[in-house]
Amino acid sequence: MSIHGKNFIGNELSAKGDKTSKLYDINSNEALDGEFFHATTVEVDEALVKANKAFIEYKQTSQLHRAEFLETIASEIMNLGDELILRTMTESNLPRPRIEGERGRTIGQIKMFANLLKDGSWVEASIDEALPERTPLPRNDLRKMLRPLGVVSVFEASNFPLAFACAGGDTASALAAGCPVIVKAHSSHSGTSELIAGAIIKAVEKCNMPNGTFSMVHGSGRTVGQQIVLNEAVQAVGFTGSTYAGMELFKLANSRKQPIPVFAEMGSVNPCLFLPSSLNDTKKLAATYAFSITLGAGQFCTNPGLIIALKDEKLEAFKKDLKDEISKVKPATMLSKGIQEAYEKNKDEAISQDGMTVIAEAFEDNLASEGKPVVASVEASTFISNPKLQEEVFGPYSLLVECNDINELDQVIASLEGQLTATVMGEESEMSSYENQILNLENKCGRILFNGVPTGVEVCASMQHGGPFPAATDARFTSVGTGAIKRFVRPVCFQDCPSFLLPLELQDGNPLGILRIVNDKYTKSSL
Structure with missing residues (x-):
């Protein structure tokens, strides 16, 4: 498969701009295959409009459907075979064992979120039934759960071209949460990003997810990245990189009419x-x-x-x-x-x-x-x-x-x-x-x-990868492990809501069989 260098605007490939860039071998300085088209403002806007439109439909998909989607992404990445390994090695100068291990970690964390969705209890569903006879005041029927935030902008990291990149933890957790994702590819591994983006789009189409569920664009963080973060459709940002770049994104996000959270993992001397x-x-x-x-x-x-x-x-x-x-x-x-x-x-x-x-x-x-x-x-x-x-x-x-x-x-x-x-x-x-x-x-x-060394981050429920500022912009969250999904959701309470409008997780019959808090008690029973 040759590298085409185009942007993924939803399910369509696009190369409307005249600004391009190439990658070079760090040792020989020879140009690598592929010329990458920087996204124009029009293309970025198209991706944002598609993502915002997709959100209405995508957030309503069931957890089981999203789990199937994630597992299909994992399969499509594996289907890239050696082409992905060789391209990533060339762009990152990392050895085959490291890249193969990182691919395994990437696949593992995608499947981890799929399993989280299959269980379904992570949404923290709680129900307090109505008490119309209570005195001196009756109680309304109240039901609460975590719901997706909206479109998420993900900025790839330089040091993990697979695990913290196009289909890395930020993307996987946002898609699991029910949020469309727009990835700003890292300029150091554009070809790797293209291959992974192609795999995700194949999964979008196979699973009949809405066009705009995923986009990936090339270009400068100062132009393309800024345009994405300042757009009102975007509701959160995931970033791993330097303190300087992370703080620039943080300032941008807080300069908006509606400030949004930036989940940035930045510098640390450990x-x-x-x-x-x-x-x-x-x-x-x-x-x-x-x-x-x-x-x-x-x-x-x-x-x-x-x-x-x-x-x-x-x-x-x-x-x-x-x-x-x-x-x-x-x-x-x-x-x-x-x-x-x-x-x-x-x-x-x-x-x-x-x-x-x-x-x-x-x-x-x-x-x-x-x-x-x-x-x-x-x-x-x-x-x-x-x-x-x-x-x-x-x-x-x-x-x-x-x-x-x-x-x-x-x-x-x-x-x-x-x-x-x-x-x-x-x-x-x-x-x-x-x-x-x-x-x-x-x-x-x-x-x-x-009595160990800090290098090595296990991907599991008990991992905390984040910390007080400036290690991260919000110490309450992690970018690794199942807890990463909590960055891209918010609690919503449904008061006296008609049953047909309630999410499955809050319906009387508990059709998903998840663990809920009902009238102050943990249970999987129906009402």
Whole structure:
């Protein structure tokens, strides 16, 4: 299948504009197959009109029908076979095992939402029957459940070309919720996005979903993205990327006559607290963290970018062991030339700050397309006084903050901004002595983990992938796991509603057999 480079305006392909872009191999600089047409304002408007029209019909589809739709999307993605794997490898510079694993994760999370819909209880249906004889005032018949918000705009991430992209968690959860989706393709993996979008459209047609349920457009975030977010048809935004880009979307969304939620997952340095007992085996700890810091060239939102520890002889031994481990790591090709250049710039700015010392770096020099692993160290007092040192350096970089005593340790934790994760390393018997520090770390993150590394995000109901600002724009929600669907729904109460207008989930007979709260009791029974 050749890459056509056109936009998906609902079920139709469109290339009305004269502005195009191409992708190039990061190493050879050779052009990849495909010339991608940036969507015009007319095309974007067409996609928005179709999506808004589709919403009226799509939100009324049954949960079981939407589950079938999601499963068909998963099947169509698998039908792309090796073509998808090879194209994604070429565009992302990621190895086959990583891409195959990410495809599995993408398929898995789509099916996870399908299973959620088959169960159906996630809508939080509740019924309080009328009490006409109640005194001094009677009670009306009240029924409430979660209903879809409307059209959702999804912006693809750069570091997960499948799992956080065209058919990634934002798209899957929005479609599951009953919301049409317009995807703004990432400029670094336009071909991959095209292949996935084609698979979704095939599923739309096979399942007889309304034209406009899904669209995908190419173009600049400053033009195409801005036009989408400012359109009154759009009711929510899903985004994964930099703090700068996420905040620009957030400001746009709040500048509207009707502000809308932006669910943005942004920067995080994912602090790791090393208690003294964690340094009993410095060689093992150094090997574990050197691997996590450099995994995937450090291009994970949960990369351990900050280590906090108390000074002692064991910490000095850890620094030497970490130096040995990092020196062995070969610089790896990064996702794109732009990301590699940003890494070099941000890394150099970080280590040039006063008081910074490079304690570990890869022995082998990096090529122009590669990111060279670097770990620096700094005194706690310097870290606290310089907010620049808290900024994420996206790539194989980490910073060790050395504290003289518990007081400095408390100040470092207090100074931290919101994070996706925080990690505590140490023996369980020692953790009770640091309970206050651990509880304060919990206040700073969405996921706190013990004796592990933050890289690796399980897709399941218990996962929280989000955190206090600036890790995310709303700490109450997650972008991974079944809870992600809650971003794109809102509670609606039906008072004295005629039975034929009630959603199936609220009807007397409970035809879906879901768990509901009826007159303050959980039950699957009918009324």
